[in-house]
Structure formats: C-alpha cells, structure tokens
Amino acid sequence: MSVADRSFALSQNSRNRQRSNFELYAWLFMRVSGIVLVFLVLGHLFIMNILDGGVQRINFAFVAGRWASPFWQIWDLAMLWLAMLHGTNGLRTIINDYAERDQTRFWLKMLLYVSSAFIILLGTLVIFTFDPTIG
C-alpha cells in the first residue's frame, strides 16, 4: 500500500474523517523508526550476546566503559526513544483492535502512555546521570 493509498484508506474510516493526519504519520513513523531500529537493536544484540563472550562479560564496569563514550550514549538514547515510541504506537494499535468498550480502550491507553513515558524518562535520566564512581 503506497502512502497515497494509505491516506485514502484512513480517510474512509469514519473515525478518522474530519480528523488530522495523525494516523498517517503514525503509520509512516512505524516504518521509518523500524528501518533505523534494525541497525540499532540488531547491533546492540550482536554486541551484547555474541561479541567477546557475550552476556557473560556484562557487569557494572562494562557499562561504565561503554557509557564513557558519547557514541554509545547517543546510540542507547536513540534506541531507547525509537524503540519505546515504536512499541508504544504498536501497542496502541493492538488496544484499538481488541478492546471493544470505549471505557476499556481509554483506560488501557492511558496506562500504556503513562508507563511508557515513565520508562522513556527513566532511561534518559539514567544515561545522562550515569556516575562510574558511584558506590
């Protein structure tokens, strides 16, 4: 389905008529973030699980070594935001698909947004305030 087709399909859905282009942008965001995440997440998994002994070598000192470099800080930050927004939007779609009562749908999405915002903020804070000399 091309962007134009997608835009048309959305305009046919009564719940989207007279509304903004939000659903179209969300659909596009899933694809753009997905392409970037291929590199970020598969790279992360390769480094963490396969390279140099994989998961067995991970500890506090290992993380301290990595986050000493802005490169890995930015990598992790981008991965955090993109994966969380991509996953949250994916779950929003799934809630829309399965939760039938308006009330249920509303509260499930509120729960989703609040917990996702919390995780994004916590993860961001952890990267920016990391202290290798703690403890």
Added chain:
Amino acid sequence: MATAPVGTLYRGGQGMWSWVAQRITGISVFFFLYVHVLDTALVRVSPEAYDLVIATYKTPIVNLLEVGLVGAVLYHALNGLRVIAVDFWSRGPRFQKQMLWGVVGVWVVVMIPGTYYMLRHTVEALFGATS
C-alpha cells in the same frame, strides 16, 4: 461484522500468520524492553545491585530465553522490512510471498551460528568444555 478490528491490515493465509507472528514478537519485545530499562537503571543504585541482577542473565534458563528474545527480534525486524518493502516498493506486493521465504531463510541462517555462540558458555558450564 460487529467486531471487525479497526487497524488490522494483513489477513488470510501465510500472510495472516506472518502478521500474527509480527504482532506477538512486537508485544514480547516491548515488554522485555520495559523490564530491561528497569534493570539497567540499577546502575544508578550501586554496582553491586546491577551486577546481582545481571547475574541472572547468565544463568542457563535465562540464557535460553535470550536466544528466544533474539529470535523474536530478528523475525520482527526481517518481516518488518518485508512489510515495508510491500508498502513502498512498486513490485513489493508481487514478491511478498518470495520475500516471506527469504525472511524465514535468513532467520534460520543467522540463528544457527547465533544460537551456538549464545549458548556455548552455558553448555560448557553444564556439560564440560567442548574443546
């Protein structure tokens, strides 16, 4: 069709199953990520707290779960690229079935050595060194 899903785009045949798998892997990875950010946040508590939780990642059963996680992410990523190709590449829809076999093929080819390297330490610890 009173209960027709609102946002569901891909239905029927292996196209439907690839979509069901996309959905299940997406949800699983998302929930892992919640927990994962929480466990990583322990670096702000103390090195001991972090190392203690990371030690569970190194146990045999969790190690096996990690192979499952990597398999789930890899499938979701490959099939996601296929969905993107179907949407944006003019000839994508015509080749979507072949691309699905491509996804399965690449997944198998990557997971075989991947599983070997991920589990090597655990297998050696449980059954003695292999080399």
